[in-house]
Amino acid sequence: MIDEKILFIGDSSRWSYSAADCLAIVFRHVDRIFWDHGNEPPSAVENWEGDRLFTFKADLILTPAVLAQVKKTAINFHPSIPDYRGIGGYNYAITEHRPVFGATCHHIVKEIDFGPIIKVLRFPILPSETVDSLRDRTASYCLILFYEIVQRIACGQKLPSDCDEKWSPTLHTRAMLARHEMREGQDSHLLKFQLRRV
Template sequence: MEKVVVLTKRDAWCQKAGQLAQIVFGEGLCWVQGTLGDRFPGQSLRPKPDYLISFLSPWIVPKQVLEAAKMAINFHPASCDYPGIGCYNFCLYEGAPYYGATCHHMVEKVDRGKIVEERRFRVLENETVETLKFRTMVVMLSLYHDILIDIAAGKPLPEASASWSRRPFTRAQLDELCSISPDMADEEIARRVRATVYPGRPGPTINIGGTEFRYDVPNREPLA
């Protein structure tokens, strides 16, 4: 029986991912859930698993844990044009025509491992961060399903010809994107607002005369 470890957060999409893994791998699965800020659960993992799988994991997996697994893969909620943090935001800010979801091998540096498979879809004209994330989750869960089925069947993982096109975006870059100044052109302000408004989260900010004002965002649960 394959020994499989799946790492996820504790949200609705991760719950579906974990339950799907339970269906596919049964008793061969060790599913570990966590929240951003939790310590890495090293003691909870099976030693030397055949597969270590990250689906929106809240942890950066330590090098020694990656090396203990026969294979370690991650599902990234973006195409390989958007590694790192703030993927949805930068896609909309740059006006990218396509976006997607990516499965890649995990290495010590985040979002640097070789691509297993990438699935793309067209970004809609009226796309928001909320709708882009929702559509990405649907595509990524489908990709995850297909990869898990292949693993359970003993098939080799695909090898994509795609590769990461840039260095991963950072938290500092995302924070800067959320900042608006009065001297920005109207078009630039509109692009930043579109790229950073998300229901229930802090919106973009503008500083006028030393006072910070925050854009009013919808106060409700998001689609994803």
């Protein structure tokens, strides 16, 4: 086992628990936090110091002070392609009829979902895809990408630094997603009304 101190922050999904279990096999000291939006922010984060920090499908915003306490790497696994920073990527991708989606691994910086991209793992969106099915499939690709990156670190390999992927300048917020869902709901209601009149 690697004698490093690790902080893992994930949501409460089974995917995050699997990712945390992987770290416990590789590293000797792993602190785990499972947190979902709407819960009280975990106070343990502010006082943590260590070698590496991993966030996995987590919406928790880390302060520059927290990032400064990480000695080696702070890496996020974002459940979306770089076109969609922030939240709601599943919703936007389906609305825009994107042919592919994916998971993005990147270094964490003070700007949300804007650090140097390490790797993007893409997959095709199915014709019958829903937001829920896309969310679940993306989580599985996030976990595959997580295993790959942790394996690289465990083997002493350098992480890719020549990725050509670029982030979109737009940060999608919860307010933006709420407006998007409202518009989609109104459009769906209007379509049903028009079909009833045909």
